[in-house]
Amino acid sequence: MELMGRLLAWGIGFLALLSLVLVCWWALVLLSAPYRRRREALVRNKFLHSVLWVYFSGDEEAAGADFFVRRGRRVVAECIADLADSTVGLDPEPIRRIVRELGLEEFLWRRVRWSRSYRRAYYLQLLSKIPVGVRSYREAARYLHDRNRHVRFCAMSVRLAFEAEEQRFSALEDYSDNISYFELAELVMRLRHRGLPVDYQALFASPNRNLQKLAMGVVWHYGLTDAEDELVKILSKENPEESAGVLYILCALRCSVAREEVARFISEMKPDWRKALLRYMARQGYSVHALRVFIPDDERDYYVSLVDSYKLNVG
Numbered sequence: 322m323e324l325m326g327r328l329l330a331w332g333i334g335f336l337a338l339l340s341l342v343l344v345c346w347w348a349l350v351l352l353s354a355p356y357r358r359r360r361e362a363l364v365r366n367k368f369l370h371s372v373l374w375v376y377f378s379g380d381e382e383a384a385g386a387d388f389f390v391r392r393g394r395r396v397v398a399e400c401i402a403d404l405a406d407s408t409v410g411l412d413p414e415p416i417r418r419i420v421r422e423l424g425l426e427e428f429l430w431r432r433v434r435w436s437r438s439y440r441r442a443y444y445l446q447l448l449s450k451i452p453v454g455v456r457s458y459r460e461a462a463r464y465l466h467d468r469n470r471h472v473r474f475c476a477m478s479v480r481l482a483f484e485a486e487e488q489r490f491s492a493l494e495d496y497s498d499n500i501s502y503f504e505l506a507e508l509v510m511r512l513r514h515r516g517l518p519v520d521y522q523a524l525f526a527s528p529n530r531n532l533q534k535l536a537m538g539v540v541w542h543y544g545l546t547d548a549e550d551e552l553v554k555i556l557s558k559e560n561p562e563e564s565a566g567v568l569y570i571l572c573a574l575r576c577s578v579a580r581e582e583v584a585r586f587i588s589e590m591k592p593d594w595r596k597a598l599l600r601y602m603a604r605q606g607y608s609v610h611a612l613r614v615f616i617p618d619d620e621r622d623y624y625v626s627l628v629d630s631y632k633l634n635v636g
Contacts, residue, residue, distance in 0.1 A: 364396045372404070372415070394428045401425075402450040410516030417452035426453055430460060438469050445475035449482045450511070458483040465497070473497070474504055481508070485517050494529045502534075502566065509538040525551040530563070537563075541570045549576045556586045565590070568598060572605045588617070595620070603627035 401416060420426055429451075432444045445464065448457060457479055464476035473496075480492035493500075493508075500508070512519060524536035525548070533555065540548040552571055556564045564586055571578065578584070587595060599620070609616075609625055616624055 364393045365400055368397050368400050372400075372419070394423055394425055395432070397423060398425050398429060398447045398451060402447050405450040405511075405514055407514075409514055411514075413452045413515075420451050420453075425451060426457060430457070433464075439471060441467075442469060442471040442475045445472065445479055449475060449478035453479065453483055455483070470498060474500070478508070478511070482511070482515075485512060485515065490524070490532060490535065493531050493535060494527070496531055500531050500534055505534050505538045508535060509542045512539070513542065521545065521548060522551065525554075530560070534563070534566075537566065537570055541573060544574060546574050546576060549574070552576075553580060553582050556582050561590075561594075565594060565598065569601060572598075572602050572607070575605065578602075578607065592620075596623070599624050600627060603630075 397419075401420070404411065404416075426448070429444050429448050433441055433448070436444060441464070445461070448461075461476040461479040464472055467473050467476070477492050477496045481490065484490060484492055519535075519539050521536040521539045524532045524539075527533060536548075537552070537555075539545070540552065549571065552567050555567050568578075568583070568587070571583070578587075587598065590598065599616070603624065609621070609628055
């Protein structure tokens, strides 16, 4: 009994000590958070000044590289990603020199290997926004079959960022998942920020669905009305979701819907899908007369009420 009492006392003492250590650690984290935020802000400001110096002075090296290596390469990588998201057609060579000088590519790949799930996807996303080399293109292939869909998409984005400069999209063509419209919007925005031309007609001619979706995203984003014929060819019963997306793009481009393929597909849509499409078409300014051919009689009054409810500035 005396031994059991000692063991119980030791156990209670150990748990109390462990609780004290956890409380102290948590208090230290909370107290150090303001200092950490100030330090990261300092690194961000210094790095942005260094990048501006590189672009405006013509100097080939960023000032104070040792400072960034010691203080926070993760923060520098986030700054480069933010810079890529907020500029269009930025010359990648100065950024590529900075990435090479600071060893950011190797640093991020170590973080990718040590992380899991969405944290791993976050570092892969950073890699997709900085200039990377062949090593990253090959390294990203091992994560294309990860259990997490977001990790797979970000790994594909790393490979696509390397290929896009050469007008190659095999990474997207070989991607095992069917990209969603949210992922498509992110890819198109990245291509736009990097100022890369895209041959959307060649993408439309591809039998790959992901490449066709990329062409659709490019046409919608840039308002390319001359791609109307290519869009209409995608309309089919086999892919009703993609075909519905094509209709939304046609309406966003203010294209004529008085075509046999369009009328047939809209008339055969599910009622709830057709109502959602009619609401969008009313917002885009389509008249009742333009849609009279393929709107069922029981839904015509509904569309008339939609048209009357939206006030558009036509001046």
